[in-house]
Amino acid sequence: MPEDDPAVPRWRRRKQARPREIVDAALTVFGERGFAAARLDDVAARAGVSKGTLYLYFPNKEELFKAVVREAILPNLDMAERLLAGAQGPSFAVLETLLTLFATRILKSRAGAIPKLIIAEAGNFPDLARFYYDEVIRRAFALLAAVLERGMACGEFRPVDVDSTVRLIVAPMLMSALWRSSFEALEGRPPDVAALLAAHLDALRRTLAPEGGPPS
Amino acid sequence: MPEDDPAVPRWRRRKQARPREIVDAALTVFGERGFAAARLDDVAARAGVSKGTLYLYFPNKEELFKAVVREAILPNLDMAERLLAGAQGPSFAVLETLLTLFATRILKSRAGAIPKLIIAEAGNFPDLARFYYDEVIRRAFALLAAVLERGMACGEFRPVDVDSTVRLIVAPMLMSALWRSSFEALEGRPPDVAALLAAHLDALRRTLAPEGGPPS
DNA sequence: AAAATATTACTGACCAGTCAGTAATTAGTG
DNA sequence: CACTAATTACTGACTGGTCAGTAATATTTT
Numbered sequence: 001m002p003e004d005d006p007a008v009p010r011w012r013r014r015k016q017a018r019p020r021e022i023v024d025a026a027l028t029v030f031g032e033r034g035f036a037a038a039r040l041d042d043v044a045a046r047a048g049v050s051k052g053t054l055y056l057y058f059p060n061k062e063e064l065f066k067a068v069v070r071e072a073i074l075p076n077l078d079m080a081e082r083l084l085a086g087a088q089g090p091s092f093a094v095l096e097t098l099l100t101l102f103a104t105r106i107l108k109s110r111a112g113a114i115p116k117l118i119i120a121e122a123g124n125f126p127d128l129a130r131f132y133y134d135e136v137i138r139r140a141f142a143l144l145a146a147v148l149e150r151g152m153a154c155g156e157f158r159p160v161d162v163d164s165t166v167r168l169i170v171a172p173m174l175m176s177a178l179w180r181s182s183f184e185a186l187e188g189r190p191p192d193v194a195a196l197l198a199a200h201l202d203a204l205r206r207t208l209a210p211e212g213g214p215p216s
Numbered sequence: 217m218p219e220d221d222p223a224v225p226r227w228r229r230r231k232q233a234r235p236r237e238i239v240d241a242a243l244t245v246f247g248e249r250g251f252a253a254a255r256l257d258d259v260a261a262r263a264g265v266s267k268g269t270l271y272l273y274f275p276n277k278e279e280l281f282k283a284v285v286r287e288a289i290l291p292n293l294d295m296a297e298r299l300l301a302g303a304q305g306p307s308f309a310v311l312e313t314l315l316t317l318f319a320t321r322i323l324k325s326r327a328g329a330i331p332k333l334i335i336a337e338a339g340n341f342p343d344l345a346r347f348y349y350d351e352v353i354r355r356a357f358a359l360l361a362a363v364l365e366r367g368m369a370c371g372e373f374r375p376v377d378v379d380s381t382v383r384l385i386v387a388p389m390l391m392s393a394l395w396r397s398s399f400e401a402l403e404g405r406p407p408d409v410a411a412l413l414a415a416h417l418d419a420l421r422r423t424l425a426p427e428g429g430p431p432s
Numbered sequence: 433a434a435a436a437t438a439t440t441a442c443t444g445a446c447c448a449g450t451c452a453g454t455a456a457t458t459a460g461t462g
Numbered sequence: 463c464a465c466t467a468a469t470t471a472c473t474g475a476c477t478g479g480t481c482a483g484t485a486a487t488a489t490t491t492t
Binding site for chain 3: 040
């Protein structure tokens with residue numbers, strides 16, 4: 001039954017709300033299908049808008065994707081950087097907080113699909129890879145490196161190769177994000193992120209402990 | 217200058233050699249572009265053959281991809297399983313051998329692109345994900361779990377959560393493979409896999425050591 | 433010649449991006 | 463307050479290009 005009551009307009013002008021709604025829909029669709037396979041028709045439909053409207057707010061698919069990253073990832077990075085800047089306690093606690101933050105804020109949200117997406121499309125869309133590398137990866141690595149340097153400087157951590165250790169710290173969390181997006185449907189149970197995080201923190205404590213004894 | 221000497225045929229019938237050549241070309245092209253974005257025209261050109269010929273040997277793109285996985289990955293898994301079955305020495309040495317094997321045989325070869333590929337396309341091609349999960353992931357995880365159980369049984373390793381620890385072991389290697397495919401071009405230097413592997417083995421030694429002291 | 437192997441030309445589905453036109457809203461006028 | 467003109471937000475049909483898969487045809491081998 002078509003709705004043709006003229007008192008109920010077929011659509012409304014909502015210039016303010018559109019961008020956010022479009023970006024939100026795009027996060028979902030990109031997360032489900034990847035960048036290349038995502039259809040802008042689907043993004044538009046999910047945002048309750050026609051495809052042409054997307055182009056009123058974003059010049060093209062790539063810029064729309066960048067907007068998604070800016071909205072879904074960067075605020076978390078900002079938070080992490082503020083957290084480190086104001087941290088007083090032991091370095092290991094900072095590390096713990098950062099990893100837990102990632103496990104809860106990113107992994108459990110729809111933003112958890114973004115790492116997969118970037119890895120998947122980096123080869124075919126080098127501009128996106130560059131953008132993400134500059135805006136996210138570099139900052140995140142610098143953040144973790146700073147924590148390690150801080151811990152080593154005050155003798156809380158034994159001396160380690162910073163670059164390799166940062167990768168060791170990131171890898172399991174990253175892998176969890178990729179797993180969710182790729183194989184969760186195939187395994188019976190959902191992966192136990194809490195158990196993995198606990199095991200990882202335990203391993204890191206042992207790995208970073210100075211030779212004399214465990215860190216305080 | 218067109219070659220039309222009838223003594224030199226424009227092409228030859230080489231039923232035996234084609235499949236291998238096609239699979240080899242496909243590994244390269246899939247590795248460069250991913251599954252969806254890879255063009256069968258490109259695979260054919262690289263194999264020195266026309267597109268129609270691909271369909272004489274493989275029913276469709278998916279089956280061609282499965283053939284690539286079978287040829288590039290499964291022999292390495294077979295080797296790893298034989299290695300474990302015949303291993304006599306300490307469990308940590310086995311672990312070390314397995315990781316080194318991965319770092320050299322997979323990471324450095326074109327097969328290193330396959331994990332990225334699977335992760336990238338799992339969502340859009342669930343059949344491929346299922347195939348890879350059953351044929352590769354399950355077996356690889358079982359392999360590592362067996363090493364851990366073995367080491368724990370004889371007191372060489374402290375008791376750990378097997379599933380989480382397997383993921384901790386795999387993650388950095390997997391991440392290296394993904395990194396190569398995605399960001400190597402963006403960073404100045406190539407990632408130092410040897411350093412990462414050394415740091416990872418060091419971390420694992422500390423993580424798995426029984427409380428009393430380091431494993432022999 | 434007949435069979436096997438290969439090529440070439442084609443089809444149909446798909447989709448990012450465009451743009452002429454339309455509906456909703458706002459500003460101007462008496 | 464109407465009622466009209468001007469503006470702006472939005473729509474949806476269309477275009478141009480891509481590519482997996484297929485059909486028709488050609489070449490090689492036996």
